[in-house]
Amino acid sequence: MAAYAAILFIGDNMIDKDLIPKHVAVIMDGNGRWATKNKVSRVSGHNQGMLAMKDIIKRADILGIKYLTVYAFSTENWKRSAEEVGGIFKLLVKYVASELEELHHNNVKVRILGDYTQIPDSAVASIERALKTTENNDGLQFNIALNYGSRLEIIRSVKKIAALACAGEINADDIDEEMISKYLYTGEENGNVPDPDLIIRTSGEERLSNFLLWQCAYSEFAFTDSLWPDFTPDEFESIIEEYTTRHRRFGGR
DSSP: OHHHHTEEEETTEEEEGGGSOSEEEEEOOOHHHHHHHTTOOHHHHHHHHHHHHHHHHHHHHHHTOSEEEEEEEEGGGGGSOHHHHHHHHHHHHHHHHHHHHHHHHTTOEEEEESOGGGSOHHHHHHHHHHHHHHTTOOSOEEEEEEEEOHHHHHHHHHHHHHHHHHTTSOOGGGOOHHHHHHTSTTSGGGTOOOOOSEEEEOTTOOOOSSSSTTTTTTOEEEEOSSOGGGOOHHHHHHHHHHHTTOOOOTTOO
8 A cells, every 4th residue: 555655546546646836826927818818807707716726726736846836927917907806805704714614624724925915904804704714624734825016025025134133133144045935925934835836827928927937947847828718737737747857957967
């Protein structure tokens, strides 16, 4: 039995579980274009995207992925219409209300990357309930990048380190990659999330859009033309399977 414990079946193929990415990050792009294509409101597109996210969380858990990070709302998204922004946060409240019990039952830990205190009070309350309810879970860690921007995240880390230097607690020679990482949203405050092994972006766009810029130094990338609401667990699994065939050199030969 022990010999089979390290094997996972994806489709008809046997995959060594050690090859499965530990951390997968997803840029969930295309809700608006899906709404236009289907002649519905943009908020309806985001609602459909929320349903797709629910299915991807389940499949990630089944595949044994330890960390799943989704780009839900960027610091740049505030530029959108008040109606769309308000609708997104109402959907967040709805999602937590309908899914929190199941997430908790499945031992999923919810964490937030970003300054969620700036979002509407009702959404803040929902987020804090999810954080509190799942804080002791030790299964899949589901990171929601919310009011998140990677450049601001790096600035925030640098400011914290500068404050330590001004207080005389560290000197310049103490500052290294490990210290900068420690004060990122993925650092100490959220359990030291490892850098993403794989970043997936939907909708045919091939850019990072200010997402995990520090953490993606050696990440693998996968792009798909599928709009996020059309992105299925089977396509997600297919991308994971393809990832397991890659040889990651991390700058070596």
